[in-house]
Amino acid sequence: MSNQRISNATTSDLTNLSGFETSVNSAEQDTPGTSFMPNWSKWFGYYKVIPELQAVIDKKAIWTIGKGFIADVKVKKILGKIKGNGKDTFNGIMYNMITAYTICGDSFAEIIKNHRGELVNLKPINPGSMSIVSNDSGIITGYEQNVISTGTKIKFKPEDIFHLSWNRLGDEPHGRSTIEKIERIILMRNEAMEDMKLVFHRYVSPLNIWKLDTDDSSEITAFKAKVETTYKNKENLFIPKDTVELERAAIPQYSTLDPLPWINTLNHYFLISEGVPEVILGYGKDATEASSKIMYLAFQQVIERNQLFLEEQIKLQLGLDVEFNFPENIAENLKTDERKDGSIKGEKKSEIKQKEVAKI
Numbered sequence: 001m002s003n004q005r006i007s008n009a010t011t012s013d014l015t016n017l018s019g020f021e022t023s024v025n026s027a028e029q030d031t032p033g034t035s036f037m038p039n040w041s042k043w044f045g046y047y048k049v050i051p052e053l054q055a056v057i058d059k060k061a062i063w064t065i066g067k068g069f070i071a072d073v074k075v076k077k078i079l080g081k082i083k084g085n086g087k088d089t090f091n092g093i094m095y096n097m098i099t100a101y102t103i104c105g106d107s108f109a110e111i112i113k114n115h116r117g118e119l120v121n122l123k124p125i126n127p128g129s130m131s132i133v134s135n136d137s138g139i140i141t142g143y144e145q146n147v148i149s150t151g152t153k154i155k156f157k158p159e160d161i162f163h164l165s166w167n168r169l170g171d172e173p174h175g176r177s178t179i180e181k182i183e184r185i186i187l188m189r190n191e192a193m194e195d196m197k198l199v200f201h202r203y204v205s206p207l208n209i210w211k212l213d214t215d216d217s218s219e220i221t222a223f224k225a226k227v228e229t230t231y232k233n234k235e236n237l238f239i240p241k242d243t244v245e246l247e248r249a250a251i252p253q254y255s256t257l258d259p260l261p262w263i264n265t266l267n268h269y270f271l272i273s274e275g276v277p278e279v280i281l282g283y284g285k286d287a288t289e290a291s292s293k294i295m296y297l298a299f300q301q302v303i304e305r306n307q308l309f310l311e312e313q314i315k316l317q318l319g320l321d322v323e324f325n326f327p328e329n330i331a332e333n334l335k336t337d338e339r340k341d342g343s344i345k346g347e348k349k350s351e352i353k354q355k356e357v358a359k360i
Contacts, residue, residue, distance in 0.1 A: 030174070032171050061099045065095050070322065071321060071323070104175075105166055130146075140158050142157055
């Protein structure tokens with residue numbers, strides 16, 4: 001009878017279980033000919049709450065501005081007069097706009113000119129108040145600013161707004177937030193840290209289950225208040241014998257998975273996604289000098305791309321030639337670093353052989 005039951009057993013291909021399958025949803029680009037407003041409030045919320053994210057975005061902006069810009073005397077004179085909100089500088093405004101377009105994909109500043117058509121100021125605008133208006137061909141035809149205090153709308157011509165659109169794809173008239181691609185990693189990391197917070201809290205303050213020898217609600221309420229007051233004031237609690245049983249539901253040591261490797265892995269994915277190595281953020285204990293140089297060189301390409309983007313947009317939209325300094329270029333140093341055998345990196349084999357012959 002037992003063998004017959006075993007032979008009637010069936011198998012499952014797990015198709016009836018949800019949550020185990022892996023898939024990626026398809027995506028479509030935004031259709032031209034519509035008005036688009038960046039989702040500033042959502043992505044800015046991540047920036048304000050997640051310190052590591054804020055550090056990564058700030059570092060990119062800091063390094064992109066570098067030591068400031070290089071320009072001829074005429075351009076320096078023009079940009080030296082730009083004050084933004086009255087207390088800004090041109091470098092400060094560019095830092096502001098780099099941070100903003102990294103957060104939500106787009107940053108805006110009003111181009112203010114005098115009666116002769118000369119640039120006199122750039123005034124940064126809240127990206128969450130600006131709508132980008134485009135035609136069916138994807139060409140930007142104007143901007144609309146929603147003045148939150150009055151509820152009115154101010155219309156701008158394309159040439160009146162300095163618009164930096166980062167990570168733009170296809171014929172979309174807007175950029176894309178860099179946070180969008182790492183949102184899931186951020187959420188998983190925060191989830192793991194919240195879980196770990198609860199585990200540590202339960203070690204310090206375990207869950208206590210009190211078994212009272214009564215079902216009178218007033219007596220239970222009174223006892224509950226007494227226990228909570230005792231914990232609050234860190235006092236002793238004296239209970240008559242055989243009236244209460246205490247069962248402590250603490251989390252046993254090693255009963256849970258160690259979350260630190262998982263959190264560190266998520267941190268690694270997070271930094272890879274944005275291209276900012278640990279050494280740039282001021283840590284990276286496992287990095288050697290050689291690996292740090294390679295990571296620095298890779299980060300340099302990210303910064304130089306941002307600098308090129310800024311320089312081209314300033315030329316295109318403001319008609320000014322500027323060049324941003326990279327803080328410290330180590331590319332040339334890498335070519336002349338000595339190997340352990342005394343040879344120079346970048347040397348040809350023939351040159352190394354000639355040196356060996358000369359020594360003999």
